[in-house]
Amino acid sequence: MDALELVKARRSIRKFKSDPIPDQVINEILEAASWAPSHRNSQPWEFAEIGPQTRASLNQLYRKVMEESVLPNPDLLPPVRQGILSLIQDFGGAPYMVAVLSRPPQDQLETVENPITVGVAVQNMCLVAWDRGVGSVWLSIGINPAARQILQVKEGYQVVAVLAMGYPEMIPPAPPRDSYQNRISNLP
Numbered sequence: 001m002d003a004l005e006l007v008k009a010r011r012s013i014r015k016f017k018s019d020p021i022p023d024q025v026i027n028e029i030l031e032a033a034s035w036a037p038s039h040r041n042s043q044p045w046e047f048a049e050i051g052p053q054t055r056a057s058l059n060q061l062y063r064k065v066m067e068e069s070v071l072p073n074p075d076l077l078p079p080v081r082q083g084i085l086s087l088i089q090d091f092g093g094a095p096y097m098v099a100v101l102s103r104p105p106q107d108q109l110e111t112v113e114n115p116i117t118v119g120v121a122v123q124n125m126c127l128v129a130w131d132r133g134v135g136s137v138w139l140s141i142g143i144n145p146a147a148r149q150i151l152q153v154k155e156g157y158q159v160v161a162v163l164a165m166g167y168p169e170m171i172p173p174a175p176p177r178d179s180y181q182n183r184i185s186n187l188p
């Protein structure tokens with residue numbers, strides 16, 4: 001697929017088929033992360049594949065957070081609510097979950113740039129996954145202190161993303177984007 005088409009076609013998926021992702025495809029998705037650019041080619045990413053026990057605890061926490069602080073909001077847009085209602089049930093049935101971490105920074109530059117470059121790696125993963133027919137959703141739950149404990153995150157590491165992945169059961173319409181033309185300033 002053309003790169004721009006791929007970037008535009010990728011969607012966040014919150015409901016998955018139960019079909020497993022073949023190991024070879026998972027390896028390609030992880031390999032894609034390794035090819036992200038990073039300052040001094042430092043490659044500050046690490047992956048924690050999430051097994052059933054960790055996943056159950058994480059889902060319990062996710063459900064609690066959503067039920068207490070997000071779902072009660074009456075202004076929640078219906079597709080957002082629908083997505084959350086799917087995710088609180090075992091992360092939408094995603095057959096594969098992985099946390100993507102950035103290593104502890106050694107200086108000020110790394111404090112800023114480690115999580116940024118890991119974010120780039122995560123996007124690589126989501127795009128290659130989509131190209132292989134695999135959907136994903138990037139979850140913020142990893143910033144929650146209780147989630148860090150569940151994920152056994154060592155001190156100094158940052159959880160940049162928890163990814164739930166699998167073949168899409170439902171592909172939502174693209175949420176609208178503001179035109180880049182509204183975001184440009186021209187410097188002399």
Ligand SMILES: Cc1cc2nc3c(=O)[nH]c(=O)nc-3n(C[C@H](O)[C@H](O)[C@H](O)COP(=O)(O)O)c2cc1C
Binds near residue numbers: 010014
């Ligand atoms: C840093 C980051 C955090 C996100 N956290 C969540 C999340 O916690 N739950 C969720 O359902 N989607 C999450 N998303 C997905 C966004 O909601 C989604 O990318 C956005 O609505 C645009 O939709 P699209 O990805 O289908 O284009 C996150 C995305 C990013 C990049």
